[in-house]
Amino acid sequence: MDFREGQAIYLQIAEYVCEQILLKQWPLGSKIISIRDLAIAIEVNPNTVQRAYDFLQQHEIITNKRGVGYFIEANAIQLVIAFRKEQFIENELSVVFRNMYLLNISTEEIETRYKKFIEQNFKEK
Amino acid sequence: MDFREGQAIYLQIAEYVCEQILLKQWPLGSKIISIRDLAIAIEVNPNTVQRAYDFLQQHEIITNKRGVGYFIEANAIQLVIAFRKEQFIENELSVVFRNMYLLNISTEEIETRYKKFIEQNFKEK
Amino acid sequence: MDFREGQAIYLQIAEYVCEQILLKQWPLGSKIISIRDLAIAIEVNPNTVQRAYDFLQQHEIITNKRGVGYFIEANAIQLVIAFRKEQFIENELSVVFRNMYLLNISTEEIETRYKKFIEQNFKEK
């Protein structure tokens, strides 16, 4: 796992967990990988993973059973989608559009690139 | 001029200069506003502007004549476009596509939103 | 550590780091002294050290792990040599040769002086 710079690592970890949920790799209600194990797996300080899980817990996407681990909440998917869609449209999209205009990138080019992207990353069926 | 939080002010100043160049508000080869004057105009510390100009000079977008000021390089437009396009495609676009897929947003919806955005922000004809 | 005047302190700090690498005092891949600690050690402002490290990072000689520190890149030695050799030959050497010609200093004299210099400064055997 490699991280984008310009965004906190713990947020990227939280994002990763959300995506696993959305992609239904991790079923609702199930226990997720422990802080320690994830930290080792992605070569990061356990504190950083802790912070990511904290963040998710604050947003009620996961919950903590003391001495057992973190579990995915029942309505996690709806929460994640609502949270991200709002953020995405309000924050990211305007930046993207501005760049498209200034850099003279057409919606057709975007569409083409999008198809390629999907093929490369999600055609695992 | 008001700054977004979450991104360094000096980078936003650099971006602002780049956009002036792209929008051809400031002609190639011309002298740009001095560090001090810009600092006063946008109410930041001169050091912050200096840092922005430094950054742009490192990327060969502007150049410095000793004791005279900073000037826009002849090929600044190409460099700015190349630099931003690379960054845009490599960093932002993959995130956007990922979100589109996960949040189930179609390219048609993007296109519609883009048209609206252009009308609202750049229909200065 | 005492600084020559006529050259920015931050550049002299960067040079110092480079020389430690070249002299293999600091192994490739290892963490280098933190900005604050070096600032205290050589009695300059942390900002000045930061600027030196920034400069080195731009030249890809050191790299930064967020929240951990700066590390020497694997190919730092080659980069340092390439960078300095280029600068040395293009900037300094022509000046030196010009002076040798104008001041009538022979290559033999240079050789003699060089041997003396090595003996005085690097005969650590």
Place this chain on the structure above:
Amino acid sequence: MDFREGQAIYLQIAEYVCEQILLKQWPLGSKIISIRDLAIAIEVNPNTVQRAYDFLQQHEIITNKRGVGYFIEANAIQLVIAFRKEQFIENELSVVFRNMYLLNISTEEIETRYKKFIEQNFKEK
């Protein structure tokens, strides 16, 4: 005429004048090119040339006749040689030697490069 960065332009102009004297392009006692004309020729602010001539006058290498111009002093050659040789050996040479050692450049390589340099620049006989 193009200037090295890292050294003041006015010093490079002064150096240029000294070299003309050493190379006997400009005879002792003769009037040198006026500030205004030199400034136009090398595309520099007249103030900068003024400063160079000032510097040379302080070192008694040239002298000023009011309303007439600047003239080369009778013993200019000796002064220039003495002044530069001292500076050269004390300041520049140790830096050069240090670089030779660190960058692993042999005296033979220096000699070879020197011969090439002389051929390219001074074989105008």
Place this chain on the structure above:
DNA sequence: GTGGTCTAGACCACC
């Protein structure tokens, strides 16, 4: 603990 950014203000050399 680490680095990153910013302000305030000074001093300097240079054009």
Place this chain on the structure above:
DNA sequence: GTGGTCTAGACCACA
């Protein structure tokens, strides 16, 4: 007037 450098010290996010 211009930019370049440096100090002093603050605050912040991050690991």
